[in-house]
Amino acid sequence: MLPTRGRLWPDRPDWSYPSPVTDGHDEPRLTDGVDESRPADGMDEPRAADGDGPRPGDGVDETRSRRRWPLWAALAVVLAMVGCGVPAALLAGLVDRTAERATVGRSATRTPDPATAVARRVGDQLSAQLARQADALLGGDRRGFLAVADPAARADLGRRFAALRALRVAVWRAEPSGLPIPVAGQAGQWRQLVTFRYCFLVPDCAPSPVLIGTRWRETGGAPLLVAVEESRSAQAGVRPWEVSDLVVAVGPRTMVATTPALRGKLPGLLAEAESAAAVADRYAVAGPPPDRYRIFYAGGAEWRRWYGGGRPKWTAGYAITVGGGHHEVVLNADGLTATATGELLRHELTHAASLPARGYPGKQTWWLVEGLAEYAGADGAPVSRYEGLDETGQLVAGGWNGRLDALTPADAAPADRVGGSYGVGYLAVRHLVDRYGEQQVLAFFRAVVHDRRSLDDASGQVLGDPWSALHDECVAYVRATVR
Known part of the structure; x- marks a missing residue:
């Protein structure tokens, strides 16, 4: 069971x-060695040889504006030299040479290669289509939501539209990530990564992001959406x-x-x-x-x-x-x-x-995180009514080493071992609450789980007692309760 x-x-x-995984900005990034810039199976994009155009991951080949201060500086020098009586022939030569250098600098400014220019043009079109689709979703306009899609993709998109509307989607923003990439072997098709940011019910919430691959087909007019990948x-x-x-x-x-x-x-x-x-x-x-x-x-x-x-x-x-x-x-x-x-x-x-958005520090605090949740689950019921007491007793009597930081059950652990681990965590937190009160224990939890302070530091500064002694007290309470 x-x-x-x-x-x-x-x-x-x-x-x-x-x-x-985030870098502190709730922005999805790649994990487990999977490169989101690569297409899904069957959609590998061509890689250009070095120097032959854009490569996946190179990003936009931006044309940088160069400063034009040398000519203005030269004119300032000319004015100063005129004021000092320098011959006009020398001044003319100086201005000519400076203007020549400025012209060379402007002509050397890089312009996008043709492939990048095409990708930018397509990317602008895709952004406009995604914006239209977002407006339609938020406005409850199913026909408008599907209008940006190829007929073959509309069944899947219609289901997504219905699910998101049922969830009371209140914010939906589509943010293309980088330039679209041509789909190998599919002329006129492009793959575009998109970060969708969404809120349900509450329009002023901090949106949740999800990174999804999309595929598009050029039509001579606005591109049409042909597939939406899972955020896998x-x-x-x-x-x-x-x-x-x-x-x-x-x-x-x-x-x-x-x-x-x-x-x-x-x-x-x-x-x-x-x-x-x-x-x-x-x-x-x-x-x-x-x-x-x-x-x-x-x-x-x-x-x-x-x-x-x-x-x-x-x-x-x-x-x-x-x-x-x-x-x-x-x-x-x-x-x-x-x-x-x-x-x-x-x-x-x-x-x-x-819990904080980034998760908790690791195995050494599992007992505290799960113990607090079990304490809330019990909702003030007497310890004697906790349903996991028998499993907890089996764990304590069956070779548990008495360390709270060694409670985390393995994925393949039997159910009674799992239940016993949760029970020890619950009883340890229950003992801390009985001794210090809920508010102090919540402050201790915040220091350890949110602020990433060690158990020793948090115990001394928040609870006023050394953790080594409190740990032993918690373990003694667990053993006495299930004896």
Whole structure:
């Protein structure tokens, strides 16, 4: 049986779960050695020989304006020399030579080669088409959204349009990345990388970016969109609205989406999500809570595909960062029971409220991140009612080394080992809350997870006690509770 606990991904160095890699600006970049500037399979672009035109990755061959100060400087010198009585013949020679040098400098200014000029022209046309499509999407104009596309691409684009409108898309900006590249073997076709930035429901949110490849066909007029690739190379993987029909329910604090086959689950899920959001809001440690919690309820096929799939078998849900400071929560419909949904939602929404966009520091703090989410999931219930106590006792009695930083379960770990790890994290955080209070523990969490301070420093400065002693206290509390 799958446990009802969410899963982050601490085994990725300095990243807690799959997420778009950023350089501090929420801008998608390449990961895992995949070069987004290269086309998808079957669309390799030709590479020009050295000196024979633009190469992929060279960017725009910009013509730089050269300074024209030498001529003006010469004229200033001439005026000064006239004032000093210098013969006119000498002055004429000076001006002629200076003007000649300035003319040579201007003629040496580089101009774009023909291939780059064509790519720029096509790029301008694509930008205009993408802008028209964005306006149509935000205006609810399906016909206008599809008008920029080749007829063969309209079925897929129509599904995307419907999914994004169902999600209440409030911001949609298309920003071409670099120049388009000719598609090898397809005369008149071009591939253009585009960063799409989007918000749902809230028009003044910080948009989430996603980098997607698009293909276009020249027509003699405006180019037509012939294909939109999946955002397959970013760590966050493909978004649900890229590949699935969606139905959506919206509340004051949450948005819940699923496939039409699971439409009947939406009313109950939305009610549970709204209750969970009221709890999770209390754990926003570094600013206001999320503008809306985004929740996707995945059937079996969607669970294997959304956001790249590939989760451990015991995962019932996870939170994933998608840029712009936003997290999206995914629940596994096949791994949930009706009684566990509320606890799991409190757990995952607390991740969305409490974690920084860049993830948490790594395995040594897994217990703290998951322990806080489990504490929120328990929602004030007595420790004796925590459902993972038996699994925790098995782990403690079965050879756990007594180190909180050694709790992270492996992907292939059995369910009872996973449940025990979460239980130890919960009990450790519960002990800290009982001793210092929620607000102090949240300040400690912020210092460790957001500010990247060591446990030793954060414990001494925030809690006023050495971490070595507190660690041993937490472990003793865990052992005593499950004895």
